[in-house]
Amino acid sequence: MLTARYLLRALRFCSSAPCPRHKPSAKLSVRDALRAQNPSGERVKVQGWIRSIRSQKEVLFLHVNDGSSLESLQVVAESSFDSRELAFGSSVEVQGQLIKSPSKRQNVELKAEKIEVIGNCDAKAFPIKYKERHPLEYMRQYPHLRCRTNVLSSILRVRSEATAAIHSFFKDSGFVHIHTPIITSNDCEGAGELFQVEPSSKIKLPEENFFNVPAFLTVSGQLHLEVMSGAFTQVFTFGPTFRAENSQTRRHLAEFYMVEAEISFVKSLQDLMQVMEELFKATTVTVLSNCPEDVELCHKFIAPGQKIRTYAKKQLFNWGIDLQTEHEKYLLKHCGNIPVFIINYPLALKPFYMRDNEDGPQHTVAAVDLLVPGVGELFGGSLREERYHVLEQRLARLGLKEAYQWYLDLRQFGSVPHGGFGMGFERYLQCILGVENIKDVIPFPRFTHSCLL
Incomplete structure (x- = not known):
């Protein structure tokens, strides 16, 4: 040998x-x-x-x-x-x-x-024309060619640099990178917007499941990070997530990338908010330092063309009703069009894993969202409910105790106060580059009625 x-x-x-x-x-x-x-x-x-x-x-x-x-x-x-x-x-x-x-x-x-x-290239048949500035909407027709334009190549270079910067931030901050699964049996968000996974083979009996349980494309790696936070004090993941939303808005995709982190021994939302802010700042400083020409091009030829939407009617905020896009824009405008943290949402609006504030009639949970101009919600996070009896009662009320017995086990064997957050990566790129439509900051956009390539 x-x-x-x-x-x-x-x-x-x-x-x-x-x-x-x-x-x-x-x-x-x-x-x-x-x-x-x-x-x-x-x-x-x-x-x-x-x-x-x-x-x-x-x-x-x-x-x-x-x-x-x-x-x-x-x-x-x-x-x-x-x-x-x-x-x-x-x-x-x-x-x-x-x-x-x-x-x-x-x-x-x-x-x-x-x-x-x-x-060779047949210039006459080539959809990209010399010395023409093609609108982003036009280039969406050619997902296999649009990376050859200046604007899209700049966006993708920024995307690559931001990806490296995010990994560098977490590594320098002592986080362990976890590869959370793409195929899962849980619905972290509880909204039911899941893509079910099944073998394409027709020899499978209809009453059987390949995994013995229904399996889905992940909507979040959070619950798996919570598992890992029982052995590592700081963990993160960065990968694709999927939502079966019938949406054609400029902020939603069926497949998008999420940056998610979980931190053990965290006792306040302020601690989470500090990490969110540091991640945003550190990544943006790196992008501006390493890709100044690309960022400038986007601001020069994309951001000025954005439509400014105003809402003349009075905004009504009723307790217990979730924030809509109009509410987010109103809050941002009211605060001077700077990033704004929103904390302590009504318990009824949020998933089972968020920590109960036990604050009387309002009955809120320790949740936080970061709103940014032009995009709306960029980060979402919360403290997790680490108290066994509180979590057990909530799961029982929702009829989820059997399905999430493993999640209860985490609270029974050495649980600690912990919390985490997720950041939509494409929304982050929209924010720093001024790109109006989320479909233009991802190489191959997936959305309702569109799965080209």
Whole structure:
């Protein structure tokens, strides 16, 4: 049997290092090429897609982009290059010298020695047109092509950066990342908006279940995080969740991503609110620092076009009735259009797991929502009911005691005061980028009557 040491040694001696005089061009991303401080004619290779092409008498100008940067790399070639196959949208590989650009529009440019067309593009049939700014509504018709536009590529770069920032925040704060299941037998929210999971095979007998119990796509990883909070003091998950809502609003999807956290030994909503605020601030600071051009593009071409909705009629807030979108907007406006925490909701409106405040006639639970301008509810959280007898009585009243006996067990074996929250990731992106419709901040939106690709 080969040992790991032997394999490493074999790999080291079998490497085929090129002759220094025939050293191949270094492959660079467009982003790295643009960041070159003192380009001195180093031979490089860049791969990407043509974003613009301009032919002059003696010079051919191309702008090539590979998705790593909002800005494209200018390629300068002699007019002797065959430009018949060079079209907007075509994929190319360019080799040449990276030099300082004489133009003030860019710091560097690539002086082409070889241009190879990897994939042709029929520019006339291509739904994305050169120098046209396509509305986001138009591009939703082409989920397989819309990532090639500047706005969508910027949004997706921000999405990637925000994902990394969220993981970094939790890691730096001492949280353990938990992979909660996609398929589950519980309905955490209790709203019944579930997608049931069944095998597609028709040999299954109708009275049987693959898992012996009905199974669904998860609506939240919270209950599984509560299990883990009995062994780890701080846990989080970040993954897809599903709601079978018959909704066509600009804030709802059937499949979306949730950031959820659970913290043990928490005794007040203020402690949860502090973590929510820190998560929001830390993630946003990282995005603004690492993607300034992408954020600026979204604010420049998306946010100004948002419709401002006003509500002239008097807003009525009746105790015991849940907040609607109009109420959320009224509260935000009343508070100066800044993020607002709403706490202590009526018990009757909330799921069984929220801690009873035992505050007399109002009878509230220790719940909190964070409302933000342009979106409404961004975070939702609560302290959990850790008292065995209180939780047992509530589950019995709701007829859920048998189904959630395992949940009661958590309160019987070393329970502690704990709480947690969830943040809708797409709503967060809507908030910081000013994107009106949630369908435009996710690569492949899933909603009622639409499951393209």
